[in-house]
Amino acid sequence: MTPFTALTSKVLPILEDRIDTDIIFPARFLLLMQRAEMGRYFFADQRIAPDGSQRAHPANDPRYAGAQILVTGADFGCGSSREQAVWSLVSFGIRCVIAESLGEIFAANCLRNGVLGITLPRPVIDALAAVEDPVTVDLEAQEIRAVGTAFPFSIPAAHRERLLNGWDDIDLILTQEGDR
């Protein structure tokens, strides 16, 4: 897995609450089996009209093109456990999700894919969403730096270590438990 140390990028703000994994990656695309293709269907029903044209949506907005940091509301990724939601996010180019809160299984799936999930209070979310310049997420220092301000965050030590090193669970477990 690619280690996550620090990342500097524009933010993509999608500020609704309770965006579930059916919205992030609609069920009918679950029949696809190639991870690399999944970014095309990231927020598919909100981004793409039935005739194939693009709808007005932050993820279609050229101002946010190339953003690797998603800033969003409460309960992001709640609902279905589909890891396709995370794969589509990664394939779309996102490496870090900053939310008011995260669905529990979704948060675990992020960690398994080297995506840094951060939860912060709503005022900080709103402040970050408004920043147009690139923002730096520094996992080593556990802070986000944006337009001269540093916003501290924290994640469990074990998660941090795993992301910083790009460790894979199976390797970690089998090595630690001293077998194979």
Add this chain to the structure above:
Amino acid sequence: MTSRTLYDKLWDAHVIRDYGDGAALLYVDRHLLQETSTHQSFVSLRESGRTARRAETHLAVPDHAVPTDSRGGSIDDPLAAAQISALKKNAADFGLHYIDLEDARQGIVHVIGPEQGFTLPGITLACGDSHTSTHGAFGALAFGIGATDCATVIAAQCLVQQKSRTLEVRLDGTPQPWVASKDYALALIGAHGVGFAAGHAIEYRGSAVEVMSMAARMTLCNMSIEAGARVGMIAPDDITFDYLRGRPFAPQGEQFEQAVAYWRTLSSDADAVFDRSITLDVGTLAPYVTWGTSPQDALPITEKVPDPKDAPNEGEARRWARALDYMGLAAGQNLTEIAVDKVFIGSCTNGRIEDLRIAAEVARDRRVARNVQAIVVPGSTAVKRQAEAEGLDRIFIEAGFEWRHSGCSMCVAMNNDRLAPGERCASTSNRNFEGRQGRNGRTHLMSPAMAAAAAIEGRLVDVRELVS
């Protein structure tokens, strides 16, 4: 020894290594697999050259993408066919138990796990599906995982997990006729919000839980994830043991009695302390339906569609307005004025024999309304056969319902069972999210009795009025 909750006991019994801060390496006793969430798990296992550590502890079955209109022929959708045959091959290559689509034991993972006695009290059970909380009804520690974790369970038989806080949900009282555990779940989520149990493991207790059938308990635990809880559980009792006795994967004979002796120890100690506790008197409840696009948008059928003006805060007001727009509803409209196009009776929430019996009782000697397509999709092939043995299929067919083969069907709309844009459905499933039953489809969640009543009347209706 300090007193512990049921969750604490199951957690402690499975910790291999404690990392501190509530994180631990947890042993996984049993693992269920379905076609849609595991393909990538096997891709990564093959890439890293790993094998199954304890192949006999896994059980794979196709359910999500399977057609329900016919069985035994070829599958029309090439992507669905590929996913199902990939599961079969993966199970064979790794030596895992596999139940074929045509097998009499086939069905939705969360229906067949208990049916086969694969789900047992006291075990940890994982599955690449969020409704794995269902199995907690047996006093198992059961939780949903992603595809990467499925690979980890196969290769290492354990998972790194973060311990949840505990939440006691006490249900007391005697329900009114036609009110059941689906209504309790919707009432709880409606009152406390979809996130009310986030980060918590729920234990359901109280006099209303003690008398519930296993099917009703499974419905309740199933819906835990819609309250944000990954785990929902109920202490096992004689109802549990009677259900499990003689099931194929359960211990047999003397071993079963030994197991029961252990299972009887699996309840929260009398003085155990939960991190939080909430109560609900089920005796006061009317049947519930949802009006919006989140399970928390739930109200008694006797109510009206709410007005965003009355929302508790600005964010909710915006969300309500958007939900009304998506659902094509007007504030102030009676819930009983909402006409439906389709009715879906099935899913891992309400696709068991008890659910079909209740729906059939409503359907008996009545007719599905003109212009309504109503489908009954048994949760498993065993449920289907049992229903046919009891003549329920005849009741449904004579009333104008379609009688289907088992699968997830219109709960997730990965096959042809789906809503067209703008269509409205009375559904016994668990999620009314935007697009869940098909792009721009509109879902109203309710119990099997209420869904059957909606099929008859062609609109949402209080089943108590229909049958009286």
